[in-house]
Amino acid sequence: MGETEEREMVDLFVAGGGVNGCAIARDAAGRGQSVVLAEQGDLASATSSASSKLIHGGLRYLETYEFKLVREALRERAVLLAALPHIAWPMRFVLPHHTGLRPRWMLRAGLFLYDHLASRGGLPASRAVNLTTHPAGRLLKSSFTSGFEYSDGWVDDSRLVVLNARDARERGAEILTRAKVTSARRHADHWEIEIDRGGVLEIRRARMLVNAAGPWAGLLSEHIGPRHGLRLVRGSHIVVPRLEGHDQPYILQGHDGRIVFLIPFEEDFTLIGTTEAEHGADPASAECSEAETEYLIAFVNDYLAKPVTKSDIVWSFSGVRPLIESGGDATSASRDYQLVRDDKGGAPLLTVLGGKITAYRILAEQALDKLGVPGAWTAGAALPGGDFDRAEKPAMVKALVADYPFLTETWARRLVTAYGTDARRILGAAKSTQDLGGDFGATLTAAEVHHMMVHEFARTAEDIVWRRSKLGLKLSEDEIAGLAAWLAGKDRS
Numbered sequence: 001m002g003e004t005e006e007r008e009m010v011d012l013f014v015a016g017g018g019v020n021g022c023a024i025a026r027d028a029a030g031r032g033q034s035v036v037l038a039e040q041g042d043l044a045s046a047t048s049s050a051s052s053k054l055i056h057g058g059l060r061y062l063e064t065y066e067f068k069l070v071r072e073a074l075r076e077r078a079v080l081l082a083a084l085p086h087i088a089w090p091m092r093f094v095l096p097h098h099t100g101l102r103p104r105w106m107l108r109a110g111l112f113l114y115d116h117l118a119s120r121g122g123l124p125a126s127r128a129v130n131l132t133t134h135p136a137g138r139l140l141k142s143s144f145t146s147g148f149e150y151s152d153g154w155v156d157d158s159r160l161v162v163l164n165a166r167d168a169r170e171r172g173a174e175i176l177t178r179a180k181v182t183s184a185r186r187h188a189d190h191w192e193i194e195i196d197r198g199g200v201l202e203i204r205r206a207r208m209l210v211n212a213a214g215p216w217a218g219l220l221s222e223h224i225g226p227r228h229g230l231r232l233v234r235g236s237h238i239v240v241p242r243l244e245g246h247d248q249p250y251i252l253q254g255h256d257g258r259i260v261f262l263i264p265f266e267e268d269f270t271l272i273g274t275t276e277a278e279h280g281a282d283p284a285s286a287e288c289s290e291a292e293t294e295y296l297i298a299f300v301n302d303y304l305a306k307p308v309t310k311s312d313i314v315w316s317f318s319g320v321r322p323l324i325e326s327g328g329d330a331t332s333a334s335r336d337y338q339l340v341r342d343d344k345g346g347a348p349l350l351t352v353l354g355g356k357i358t359a360y361r362i363l364a365e366q367a368l369d370k371l372g373v374p375g376a377w378t379a380g381a382a383l384p385g386g387d388f389d390r391a392e393k394p395a396m397v398k399a400l401v402a403d404y405p406f407l408t409e410t411w412a413r414r415l416v417t418a419y420g421t422d423a424r425r426i427l428g429a430a431k432s433t434q435d436l437g438g439d440f441g442a443t444l445t446a447a448e449v450h451h452m453m454v455h456e457f458a459r460t461a462e463d464i465v466w467r468r469s470k471l472g473l474k475l476s477e478d479e480i481a482g483l484a485a486w487l488a489g490k491d492r493s
């Protein structure tokens with residue numbers, strides 16, 4: 001271990017760089033607070049890059065009578081879809097009616113409630129569909145003849161985290177990655193927090209401390225404050241090449257009462273998930289097990305006209321839900337969150353327990369309110385690159401191709417989807433691909449990598465191909481190794 005360094009006092013220290021920690025740092029910085037955030041790995045390296053990526057009220061939670069949770073999430077859905085026109089968009093889900101499962105009247109009633117619990121924010125209402133004539137029916141076995149369509153939202157979860165962190169930094173916050181909080185000592189008017197930055201220890205002092213360590217929040221609370229138990233439930237997804245005719249997402253019901261999504265993903269792929277398995281081990285070790293793979297394949301093959309097989313799988317990922325302990329099974333455990341403030345013995349500590357990607361903004365707003373910091377501001381504020389209207393997106397893609405004729409339409413769409421109005425910042429005055437520096441494959445250029453490193457905290461090839469982008473799905477192993485070697489050379493120079 002190296003020397004211990006000590007720095008000046010700040011207002012707020014946030015432990016954890018998932019969606020909740022980064023959003024709290026952003027909100028606090030915008031309220032004029034001095035902020036430091038420490039993330040032990042890369043931003044979004046845990047649960048916040050492993051979600052199903054839905055901005056949704058959670059149709060399923062109506063069955064457990066969580067109307068308040070669903071109403072709040074639906075309200076947030078409208079707020080987020082407006083603020084994130086690049087990385088988030090509405091989707092029209094298909095819900096096939098399965099004759100041995102929930103009756104049609106029940107599905108219709110649930111969707112009616114879902115449509116009316118909160119404003120749809122311009123999204124079309126649900127409706128019944130005839131799957132013998134609707135294009136969505138082609139993917140399914142012929143026994144599925146009817147169903148419903150309803151609206152929800154999608155977001156690129158790991159980019160959402162990074163854009164929150166970037167906005168926080170632009171508003172003055174200090175964002176530290178590869179910085180693990182190892183201990184925190186409470187004093188009457190401040191916290192003394194020790195962080196390990198790759199063998200170098202630093203002491204930071206802050207008037208308030210937030211524990212936003214997601215699935216590790218319980219572990220951290222054992223060291224720094226009142227103990228909180230969390231229930232850790234792993235969820236896994238598998239990715240296969242885009243199923244033929246897969247243009248709309250599906251929500252599929254299972255014989256076990258669960259649901260699984262089948263979602264068009266990253267232009268050429270289909271995302272299938274998720275599972276629920278109690279996770280006793282370190283959250284960092286979450287991986288899709290053999291049993292989960294088989295479960296997901298059997299689940300969707302109950303519906304698909306052309307079955308998927310294990311050999312179709314090109315990628316899988318797993319995350320651990322930090323759920324509030326409430327007894328019962330994992331499926332019925334609430335997805336709601338709690339913000340627990342504790343001032344015993346001195347400076348305040350706020351612990352975030354549970355949550356959803358969908359609720360991240362309102363959670364951060366309530367966290368700051370709970371810490372007594374006035375000035376909520378994020379409701380109408382776009383994240384970096386999101387300062388445009390969603391309806392303009394197709395025109396933005398066309399304009400990019402017109403101004404940079406060496407771009408293909410797919411490439412331009414990828415850039416606008418990831419960076420919004422910042423896409424032009426990456427392309428600058430380039431007249432050709434060569435002007436963007438080295439080409440690592442799959443349209444990833446040195447100019448884009450540079451943007452990810454300077455503005456988005458990326459450090460390694462993994463940060464770049466699996467979290468700042470999902471180009472890992474398209475790059476070969478050799479190409480990823482080439483990128484890693486280039487980054488190592490850059491480090492040396």
Ligand SMILES: Cc1cc2nc3c(=O)[nH]c(=O)nc-3n(C[C@H](O)[C@H](O)[C@H](O)COP(=O)(O)OP(=O)(O)OC[C@H]3O[C@@H](n4cnc5c(N)ncnc54)[C@H](O)[C@@H]3O)c2cc1C
Pocket residue numbers: 015016017018019020021038039040041042043044045046047048049050051052053054055056179180181182212213214215216217220233234235236274275318319320321322352354355356357358359
């Ligand atoms: C399978 C699955 C599917 C989901 N699908 C959806 C969905 O479709 N829609 C939705 O709204 N929600 C969904 N969720 C829920 C959502 O993903 C989580 O609620 C959310 O990502 C939690 O964010 P977080 O910031 O609390 O935790 P995390 O993202 O886990 O962030 C916590 C961070 O703290 C860091 N950390 C831990 N200990 C320390 C330490 N000592 N020092 C420094 N850093 C530390 C970790 O490295 C981690 O990055 C899903 C979750 C799962 C698992």
